Amino acid sequence: MHVNFSDDELAFRKEVRHFFETEFPQDVLDKQVRAISLSREDVVRWHKAMYTKGWAAPNWPQELGGPGWSSVQKYIFADEQARVDAPLFLPFGVSMVGPMIYSYGSEDQKQRFLPDILEFNTWWCQGYSEPGAGSDLASLTTRADLNGDHYVVNGTKTWTTLGQYADWIFCLVRTNTDVARRQEGISFLLIDMNQTGVTVKPIVLLDGEHEVNEVHFDNVEVPVDNLVGEEGKGWTYGKVLLQHERTGIAGVAGSRYRLLRLKTQAAQSVKGAVPLAKDRNFMRKIAAAEVELKALEYTELRTLASVASGRAPGPESSILKIAGTELQQNIDSLRIEAAAYYALPYVRDQYVEDFSDDERVGAGTETFAALTYFNDRKVTIFGGSNEIQKNIIAKHVLGL
Amino acid sequence: MDFSLNEVQEMLADSIEKFIANDYDFESRQKYSGSDIGYSNNVWQTFAELGWTSVPFSEEDGGFGGGPVDMMVVMERLGRGLVVEPYLANIVLSGGVLKRAANAAQKAEWLAPMISGELQASLAFVEPQARYDINNVTTTATLDGDRWTLTGSKGYVQNAGNADLLIIPARTSGSQLDAGGITLFGLAADAAGVSIRDYASIDGQRAAEIDLENVSVSADTIIGEIDQGFDVLQATLSEATLAVCAEAVGIMSILTEKTIEYSKSRVQFGVPISSFQALQHRMVEMYTASEQSRSLLMWAAMLAEEGGAGTEQAIHSIKYQIGIAGKRVGEEAVQIHGGMGVTWELDVAHYFKRLTAINLMLGNADWHLDRLATSA
Numbered sequence: 001m002h003v004n005f006s007d008d009e010l011a012f013r014k015e016v017r018h019f020f021e022t023e024f025p026q027d028v029l030d031k032q033v034r035a036i037s038l039s040r041e042d043v044v045r046w047h048k049a050m051y052t053k054g055w056a057a058p059n060w061p062q063e064l065g066g067p068g069w070s071s072v073q074k075y076i077f078a079d080e081q082a083r084v085d086a087p088l089f090l091p092f093g094v095s096m097v098g099p100m101i102y103s104y105g106s107e108d109q110k111q112r113f114l115p116d117i118l119e120f121n122t123w124w125c126q127g128y129s130e131p132g133a134g135s136d137l138a139s140l141t142t143r144a145d146l147n148g149d150h151y152v153v154n155g156t157k158t159w160t161t162l163g164q165y166a167d168w169i170f171c172l173v174r175t176n177t178d179v180a181r182r183q184e185g186i187s188f189l190l191i192d193m194n195q196t197g198v199t200v201k202p203i204v205l206l207d208g209e210h211e212v213n214e215v216h217f218d219n220v221e222v223p224v225d226n227l228v229g230e231e232g233k234g235w236t237y238g239k240v241l242l243q244h245e246r247t248g249i250a251g252v253a254g255s256r257y258r259l260l261r262l263k264t265q266a267a268q269s270v271k272g273a274v275p276l277a278k279d280r281n282f283m284r285k286i287a288a289a290e291v292e293l294k295a296l297e298y299t300e301l302r303t304l305a306s307v308a309s310g311r312a313p314g315p316e317s318s319i320l321k322i323a324g325t326e327l328q329q330n331i332d333s334l335r336i337e338a339a340a341y342y343a344l345p346y347v348r349d350q351y352v353e354d355f356s357d358d359e360r361v362g363a364g365t366e367t368f369a370a371l372t373y374f375n376d377r378k379v380t381i382f383g384g385s386n387e388i389q390k391n392i393i394a395k396h397v398l399g400l
Numbered sequence: 401m402d403f404s405l406n407e408v409q410e411m412l413a414d415s416i417e418k419f420i421a422n423d424y425d426f427e428s429r430q431k432y433s434g435s436d437i438g439y440s441n442n443v444w445q446t447f448a449e450l451g452w453t454s455v456p457f458s459e460e461d462g463g464f465g466g467g468p469v470d471m472m473v474v475m476e477r478l479g480r481g482l483v484v485e486p487y488l489a490n491i492v493l494s495g496g497v498l499k500r501a502a503n504a505a506q507k508a509e510w511l512a513p514m515i516s517g518e519l520q521a522s523l524a525f526v527e528p529q530a531r532y533d534i535n536n537v538t539t540t541a542t543l544d545g546d547r548w549t550l551t552g553s554k555g556y557v558q559n560a561g562n563a564d565l566l567i568i569p570a571r572t573s574g575s576q577l578d579a580g581g582i583t584l585f586g587l588a589a590d591a592a593g594v595s596i597r598d599y600a601s602i603d604g605q606r607a608a609e610i611d612l613e614n615v616s617v618s619a620d621t622i623i624g625e626i627d628q629g630f631d632v633l634q635a636t637l638s639e640a641t642l643a644v645c646a647e648a649v650g651i652m653s654i655l656t657e658k659t660i661e662y663s664k665s666r667v668q669f670g671v672p673i674s675s676f677q678a679l680q681h682r683m684v685e686m687y688t689a690s691e692q693s694r695s696l697l698m699w700a701a702m703l704a705e706e707g708g709a710g711t712e713q714a715i716h717s718i719k720y721q722i723g724i725a726g727k728r729v730g731e732e733a734v735q736i737h738g739g740m741g742v743t744w745e746l747d748v749a750h751y752f753k754r755l756t757a758i759n760l761m762l763g764n765a766d767w768h769l770d771r772l773a774t775s776a
Contacts, residue, residue: 316691
């Protein structure tokens with residue numbers, strides 16, 4: 001038993017660090033540190049920088065453009081990415097629809113879609129949830145009725161993250177209503193957003209941000225060529241893919257550096273303030289969060305080590321989403337405690353590119369802490385709420 | 401990075417698991433626990449024959465040359481078996497002091513028979529007023545000619561009722577809370593002036609209160625250097641802390657497994673209670689607490705194995721975690737077992753009591769969290 005990285009792994013870390021310090025768009029990192037939202041153009045540009053480096057799709061097979069990283073290399077990459085507060089890959093193309101297409105799609109679909117996903121020429125969004133189908137996803141009602149060489153799609157998808165920027169949406173739709181189990185009769189369809197009948201309506205979240213949308217389909221025509229795999233198998237495909245993404249979902253690397261930054265901030269004394277690090281109560285909460293973090297790190301490493309030695313991820317991997325998101329929220333909560341009064345000003349317009357940091361209300365980004373705290377309530381809800389995760393563990397891991 | 405056990409560790413694990421499966425069922429454990437000495441000397445002899453008593457000692461000392469990971473392997477399995485034999489008190493705590501500080505003659509006299517199963521020892525590191533602060537020592541040792549005279553009280557001394565050898569930290573200089581000025585003495589349990597009040601503890605093990613009244617010992621009973629006992633104690637207690645954390649992880653795993661099994665067989669309202677979501681989520685939380693604890697334990701054991709910086713922090717972290725998670729897992733196991741969970745008859749309650757005892761010894765969760773908070 002040991003936890004040392006090999007020489008090759010250490011060299012890889014150096015390479016990744018060098019990349020983020022030089023080739024990665026530095027203005028994007030600067031915005032991240034100053035809590036300034038990235039524009040659509042920023043997001044496209046930094047993804048293209050990853051593509052140029054050959055690192056656009058860490059999980060893809062090498063022959064399709066993946067970098068061929070081991071699980072330990074992926075771990076190191078995520079750690080370095082978080083260290084400089086670099087943004088995370090938008091998952092919809094590279095982590096979600098991409099693997100779906102290369103696993104189940106036709107040759108034609110692979111050639112049509114995969115290169116543009118890799119190069120970030122197309123922006124994808126996800127059409128799973130519906131107003132009446134959240135945790136109970138199988139109750140979805142968006143219909144796709146076959147009519148000659150195309151489907152006619154009607155219905156509403158919701159919580160569509162960054163759908164306002166997207167070119168394409170991948171959807172789970174109902175192609176057959178006459179089925180014994182609701183999980184049957186669901187198909188996986190790729191839909192061009194730029195056509196008549198597709199309407200995107202913003203949903204403003206509790207932090208005041210337009211991050212998600214409702215997407216309406218009104219007699220939208222979709223060529224049958226855009227059906228991925230077999231009709232009626234969409235649910236099965238979706239479940240298989242979920243297992244691809246077990247590690248990394250916990251956001252461990254991000255939590256590690258956010259907690260570290262919070263500790264640094266707590267040790268500082270601005271304008272003669274008594275440093276928060278002198279507050280035993282607060283520091284006990286920090287220490288407890290650090291223990292949670294370390295447990296999570298090693299649960300993730302156990303999973304990686306097991307994958308690296310050719311075994312399937314052990315059952316311990318299933319707790320990562322729950323523990324990881326709970327920790328994120330815990331750290332968010334500590335950050336607003338640290339900001340105290342300066343968590344309260346709601347001055348969203350000072351977090352724009354040309355606003356001088358000196359003119360900001362509050363020091364640094366402390367008035368952003370509450371927005372993150374509010375926004376991150378979503379993490380225990382999305383991707384299958386944590387209660388659903390517990391149902392899954394109860395059934396598939398504990399055999400209950 | 402490698403989280404797997406090596407071949408020797410696998411064999412060690414196997415041999416302990418086999419012994420527990422074949423020769424140490426709960427009924428036997430209860431019988432040993434309730435006996436006069438509170439454990440089975442036959443079982444102890446088996447431990448020695450199979451070499452388990454030699455694990456943490458170097459080859460020069462006649463041991464197996466094991467490190468923290470080997471110790472983790474042993475303790476986790478003893479935890480699963482709910483073993484009452486005094487491995488912690490004798491081998492880890494007392495042996496820990498001897499291997500670190502005893503001279504060659506003392507090792508020959510005490511450590512060799514300890515490894516061969518012939519000697520029982522106790523380390524009296526607790527005083528009634530001290531809570532978890534091992535520097536808080538009022539027992540005094542004063543030099544009188546060429547002999548030392550020890551006077552004072554020690555509390556909750558594990559295994560003292562069965563001990564041949566008592567290791568007594570006594571103040572030889574400085575004031576009550578000083579870390580310096582503590583000296584370790586090894587004395588025969590039947591020395592004149594020593595009185596031992598033996599009792600059972602809540603976890604079915606044994607401990608004692610010790611009074612020392614003008615106990616006269618020779619200078620060659622001093623283990624290590626005069627006034628320098630604190631570091632030896634601290635290093636030994638760190639090792640012991642990691643050991644009980646491994647024991648606790650073993651207990652948490654088996655309690656989670658037993659609770660899951662029970663919930664599948666217990667029928668109420670016409671269905672197994674495992675079908676109730678309220679209980680399923682609680683068992684998922686038990687499982688999570690147990691696995692997260694195991695992850696932290698591996699981290700701490702591997703750091704300790706390498707002697708890396710931050711080992712102390714890691715041990716504070718894991719003991720804090722065990723305190724919080726162990727309490728939760730133990731209480732939930734009892735709750736989900738319902739009425740059966742609160743009976744003496746079922747092993748679940750006894751595992752729970754051992755977890756509770758582990759939380760309360762060697763610094764509780766709060767005490768360790770406080771060390772983390774103030775050193776951060």
